[in-house]
Amino acid sequence: MKRTILAGILGGLAMFLWSGIAHMALPLGEAGIQQIPNEGALLAAMQTVLPSHGLYMFPNMPAGMTQEQYQTKVTSGPSGLLIYFPKRDFSFGRSLAVEYTTELLMALLVTYLLSTSSAASFGARFGFFALAGLIAAFGTNMSYWNWYGFPSGYSFAYMFTIWMGYVFAGVVAASMKIGGSKMPS
Numbered sequence: 001m002k003r004t005i006l007a008g009i010l011g012g013l014a015m016f017l018w019s020g021i022a023h024m025a026l027p028l029g030e031a032g033i034q035q036i037p038n039e040g041a042l043l044a045a046m047q048t049v050l051p052s053h054g055l056y057m058f059p060n061m062p063a064g065m066t067q068e069q070y071q072t073k074v075t076s077g078p079s080g081l082l083i084y085f086p087k088r089d090f091s092f093g094r095s096l097a098v099e100y101t102t103e104l105l106m107a108l109l110v111t112y113l114l115s116t117s118s119a120a121s122f123g124a125r126f127g128f129f130a131l132a133g134l135i136a137a138f139g140t141n142m143s144y145w146n147w148y149g150f151p152s153g154y155s156f157a158y159m160f161t162i163w164m165g166y167v168f169a170g171v172v173a174a175s176m177k178i179g180g181s182k183m184p185s
Contacts, residue, residue: 032154133166
């Protein structure tokens with residue numbers, strides 16, 4: 001069990017380091033994201049129209065509107081999602097800590113699952129992680145791309161970033177020979 005936990009911790013660290021490289025050294029972190037030109041007028045309008053922090057969808061769908069009417073409304077004008085903060089208490093250090101904790105937990109969970117599997121060879125152990133990464137990457141990102149129109153560049157770059165995090169964590173776990181039995185090691 002100690003080796004499984006160590007593999008999860010090291011795998012989480014590998015995921016976190018890869019994520020940092022993907023976002024700070026490679027263009028993956030900003031793929032598909034654009035800056036708003038002349039944002040002042042838009043920001044002033046948002047401050048007067050939006051009541052509070054939240055996730056807003058537009059155009060709105062008032063009560064009683066049918067799906068057909070809404071579809072016409074969406075296809076005939078602007079539509080999208082907006083995450084809005086009237087003022088945001090942002091801490092880079094806190095965000096990094098949350099990111100690391102998230103990746104650590106993901107790596108620990110998949111390492112635990114791997115430890116209960118019969119994957120005995122390096123390739124089988126690595127493949128287990130790589131497949132788990134594909135599931136995680138597609139899980140929400142394809143739905144956001146499909147339903148909410150997230151830009152393809154953003155969606156696919158983010159899916160690649162997530163998947164590669166699992167690939168790097170998988171190299172760690174596979175190298176530590178986690179798996180190959182029915183009981184956690």
